[in-house]
Amino acid sequence: MNSLLYIDGVTVSFDGFRALDGLSLVLAPGEMRAVIGPNGAGKTTMMDVITGKTRPDAGRVVFGADTDLTALDEPAIASLGIGRKFQKPSVFEHHTVADNLLLSLAGQRAPRRTLFARESAAERLRIEAILGTIRLTPYRDLLAGSLSHGQKQWLEIGMLLAQDPELLLLDEPVAGMTDAETAQTAELLREIRGTRSVVVVEHDMAFVRALDVKITVLHEGSVLAEGSIDHVSADPRVIEVYLGR
Amino acid sequence: MRSRSSLLTFTLILGAALLIGALNLAVPPGAAMHAPDYIVSLAGKYTCYAILALALDLVWGFAGILSLGHAAFFALGGYAIGMYLMRQIGARGVYGSAVLPDFMVFLNWKELPWYWHGFDMFWFAALMALAVPALLASLFGYFAFRSRVTGVYLSIMTQALTYALMLAMFRNDMGFGGNNGLTDFKDILGFPLAAASTRVALLLASALALGLCVLLARFVVASRFGKVLVAVRDAESRTRFLGYRPESYKLTVFVLSAAMAGLGGALYVPQVGIINPSEFSPANSIEAAIWVAVGGRGTLSGAILGAVLVNLGKTVLTGALPDAWLFVLGGLFIAVTLFLPGGIAGTWFIRKPRGARAPAAGVREAAP
Ligand SMILES: Nc1ncnc2c1ncn2[C@@H]1O[C@H](COP(=O)(O)OP(=O)(O)OP(=O)(O)O)[C@@H](O)[C@H]1O
């Protein structure tokens, strides 16, 4: 099977404590995957490893045909087409919503280019389109720092879309959102589904159910169960460590 | 809007310098409107300080790099021009050597050290005034930023840098005049430094340089590059995950800023007539940071305003109460940090950025 992302036996230790313990996971091109698991299961650490923030002690992370991500740093991995939304919303608060998207648009990243870059008509159109998708059009000229928590989450998703990545990693995208916002985010994710691969980490089971995708359950740094929502929620081990709490 | 305001700043700076120059040269001494010579040289000094402040604001205000060693770049630019001015003295020195500056004759040196060659040419010295600070900044920045040294650690390293340079320059065998530094200059480009017209010309040159630095800085911070800088300042790790390399952005602006500081120093030395190792003293760099903090970091006009106002205060106070100045400066810094975190310009001048207001109430409903 050809995979977009192949995590192969990844282990990460912090002072002897194994945050990831021989984790393996395969993601197909265009697939959306939900990752769930109790606090401290290693979900964020997994994203840290994929994006180059943390180097694993053992194992490989292969992107596309044969790119080993563990040998690359964050900007290089980002430039390959991997975008990430952080657990804690992280936008550029002193820039406007539109400028946040402008800086995220796929394109030249070297200082000598950005010094002379001008916003092209195509870029402006793209920004407007994304503003529509993330429902922030009326806020385009607002400073990102003045947005509500949920809006910041959306803006960050918009920044990911602007990067036009092949793989999106979303760490708890609906944390702190109202029920209405959560439902809209699920809809937003269904809209972008199929166009690119997505890994969503979430605790919100209603949201995960609404996504209706294959689920991977992490526990103590490795995969406990994998399958449809009905399959994993019927698994007694999953109920014991996570759902039944 | 923004670019128009920097054109205004440019015009104001040049206008003020022209006015002072005209009141000095065209109005006879004794007339009420005459600007005495010391006003010309004070204005010239302040202008050079303002260039240093602007340079520091670029890295601190926009990229979050609090350099406490920027006076070193200023002093290096000053030394480069000082070397040119030394060589212009020629045989008119006390020892009458056509080639060797007096202090070298005094040290019994027989020939000019290799690194003094070329400084008899103004263009070369001017180039070095920019290139040497830029080179030092690129070496320092390359290692510091690549190793992800940030915050207070970086500030301490910049202090160490300027301190080390000060100790080195104090040594006679370095060949830069030891603790006396370089002085007794006679003329620049053939014009006597003591002449009022030369001093006015130097003031105008400094004002023009400051004005051009403002325009350059405005171009930089308004560009997409400048937006990335602010993004790096506010959320460095986030920029990495967007594919930017913060270290190369920091390095670029740090080098540009160092060259700008060098330009300030190069214009400063002919006007004050001396450059010595005390210009590298760590306190000088800290003072520059206070100018920027008082004026308002992250605003270009604020940096200039801070440099001028604080130095005006210093001039007045050191005349009246010489011992009080350091306490006043320290108190000022604490007061600004506590009560005026945006500085003068950040608090009073800057219109709220577009959209700092919430959109109309109806809009919020319209957007889900
Ligand atoms: N830099 C670090 N140093 C030491 N321990 C760490 C570090 N990062 C993570 N850990 C530990 O590794 C384990 C896994 O953390 P991780 O953040 O990946 O969990 P998570 O599944 O994302 O949890 P949550 O649902 O709370 O976000 C936790 O026990 C955490 O304390």
Ligand SMILES: [Mg+2]
């Ligand atoms: Mg987490």
